[in-house]
Amino acid sequence: MHPSAQSIRERFPDAVTGVKEAFGELTVSVRKDRIVDVCRALRDDPAWAFNFLSDVSSVDYPDAEERFEVNYHLYSIDKCHRVRLKARVSEDDCRIESVTSVWAGANFMEREVYDLMGIEFVNHPDLRRILLTDDFDGFPLRKDYPTEGRGWRNTFEFLPTTEGPVS
């Protein structure tokens, strides 16, 4: 097993729900209410020193018990290692604590997840839509949102044109 996997599990026996190693990458599943604690410890502990947040992303599993999954890709600039943290979020309680207090860069990344997947980040300083317009309806990266077909844009009112069809 990966050395950091063992140590992360030992440090947070109650928070870590699973450890997986595949494709040379370490994935640690964390309970969502402990995500900030785990992130802060991973950043501050010199043995891990995950000082850099590469990315925050999300995946939708419509049939799963807890529908959404938030992925945090951490990197350590000093130690040159990576880890992926995972937290599951259910559709009924679609919220997770924000990690903006740990890494300032999480601000935009979490806003993007909120915008496209509809997961709410609690204690986020500025949780607004970022890529889509404020009046956009729905969360396009959810699997039940269609890629093609008529949708929100078909509800636009057309501007009045001059008489007759536009040639």
Added chain:
Amino acid sequence: MTDAPTPTTKRSSTDEFGVIEHVPDPNDGDAAVLRTEELLLNMGPQHPSTHGVLRVVLDLEGERILKATPHLGYLHRGTEKLAEGKTYQQIVTLTDRLDYVCAMTNNFAYVRAVEKLLGVKVPPRAEYVRTIVAELQRISGHLFWLGTQALDIGAMTVFFYTFREREILIELFEKLCGARLTYSYYTVGGVSDDLTPEIIAALRAFLKAFPDKIIEYNTLLETNRIWLARTKGVAVISAEDAVSYSLTGPTLRGSGVNYDVRKAEPYAAYADVEWEVPLGKNGDTYDRYYIRLEEIRQSARIVSQCLDKLPDGPVSIDVPGITFPAKDRVMVDMESLIHHFKMACEGIRPPKGEIYCATEAPKGELGFYINSDGGNHPYRLKIRSPSFVHLGAFDHMARGYLIADIVTIFGTYDVVMGECDR
């Protein structure tokens, strides 16, 4: 959305003569005091210095920026959602449209991610050709940045000089793969075309003349007082903040943090050649200029070493189900025709799993997160684009500067909105 500030003096209804009542008398009480309210100024999305469609709302106190709120998404095309309905080779063409001035490195980052998922290793010649082309793209990307940044700041000549060399590189790419901007040159398993002797000769001629050109750009700028005044001490970020804001690429290295994916997690041929990572000290725009100029030199160094060491052999693997068979075989060989047909219809089916693969693009760390359910298109594809992450630090880096500096601060990240909005 922020509302416009309400004026302190209310305009009331007009009287019967159409004259406005309650016009503030400058000699009367509060109105006589100089008004010091904050001003909201909208910049973009059509401002020429925003390099596309970035819109920023500035809270100003006089000329000074109190707060800058970027509004993104004017170029959002839903690339990640579209990718969920396309086969793995089709997505290569989507990646061209992310950072459209450096499409080669986008292709590279994406195919590396797919190869990691597939567990495929490409032939040595392909690794070298990939490195050469990626570094040429870095040179052309940094030349693009240098020209436009100088143009925005007021040094127009540099633009003509850098675009002259960029044109040579773009013509080389055109010879190589037939396109000038949207290349789709990298394929899963290798590259689409080999370097011809003609291209190698042209490349060597370019590399021979290029060091003098870099000196030329520098002479145009290093003693230019306007350039120095408008870049030195502008858009400063400390090393701790730069790491906390997840900055990457020259923007991070300008603050002196040594993180370059090519060194930290070497891929392609970067471990086989000698080169250095230039670092800045002050974390300002001038240091980032210096780093990009030095990176151009290092890229030229990498390319010429790769050309010297260029191994023989194929430039792509030939595995049914991952690569298309060669066209001449398809015309005569039944097996190849079947493989070609199956590739075009079904595409690649990587194993179930998820990977994150980071590549050093000219702008910073370009990462692809691919979640595969074993099907022929990704279950979820996430693009970690450096421009998007960099704009997260925009407010932090713009506060306290003057309106005139905002143009420099836009440019300091080398932001491309196609990549930012995806």
